[in-house]
Amino acid sequence: MKKIGITGSIASGKTTASKFLSSKRGPLFSADKVVKNLYLNTRFKKKIIRKFDIQKELPFKNALKEKIFQNSKNIKKLEKVIHPLVRKEMKKFAASNKNKKNVFFEIPLLIESKLMNFFDIIILIKAKKSIRLKRFKLKGGKKSLFDILNNKQISDNKKSKFCDYVVVNDRNFNILKKNLLGIIKKHA
Numbered sequence: 001m002k003k004i005g006i007t008g009s010i011a012s013g014k015t016t017a018s019k020f021l022s023s024k025r026g027p028l029f030s031a032d033k034v035v036k037n038l039y040l041n042t043r044f045k046k047k048i049i050r051k052f053d054i055q056k057e058l059p060f061k062n063a064l065k066e067k068i069f070q071n072s073k074n075i076k077k078l079e080k081v082i083h084p085l086v087r088k089e090m091k092k093f094a095a096s097n098k099n100k101k102n103v104f105f106e107i108p109l110l111i112e113s114k115l116m117n118f119f120d121i122i123i124l125i126k127a128k129k130s131i132r133l134k135r136f137k138l139k140g141g142k143k144s145l146f147d148i149l150n151n152k153q154i155s156d157n158k159k160s161k162f163c164d165y166v167v168v169n170d171r172n173f174n175i176l177k178k179n180l181l182g183i184i185k186k187h188a
Contacts, residue, residue: 007110008125011132013169017125018106026102029093111159124163126156
């Protein structure tokens with residue numbers, strides 16, 4: 001089994017690249033999907049409500065975002081709860097797909113979480129900050145949240161030192177696809 005990690009800064013196009021790379025080539029693990037499912041889990045929500053002293057009558061995600069806006073150190077506190085759970089699911093996914101030729105992992109904070117040794121190949125998807133902000137806003141995100149999340153991540157230049165491939169995603173899907181196909185051909 002070849003474990004392929006796909007990473008990049010917020011709104012760089014990781015999900016698009018991951019879906020394209022894994023399509024008909026192997027199963028895809030998405031750290032973001034695991035986190036999304038955690039937010040639906042009652043036990044997880046209760047733990048976060050206690051940890052962040054969120055009033056139960058407030059909408060959960062909005063109240064949590066507000067706590068992060070109030071104090072950006074709260075994002076670190078949240079990560080200490082979420083990251084071990086995501087890692088556990090990631091390892092479970094790898095084990096259940098050990099007979100596959102290629103297994104893909106979309107991990108936004110792969111480098112920040114020091115997960116490099118887990119993967120055989122790491123692909124960094126990168127795009128200019130202005131383009132990423134535009135994409136983030138198109139999906140309904142606010143600039144203030146973008147700034148908090150973006151500042152949490154290591155710069156693309158530093159990340160690229162830990163990656164086997166760097167794919168620039170500043171243009172359109174066809175160019176992204178062409179660049180990704182070049183990587184696939186090297187490892188077919």
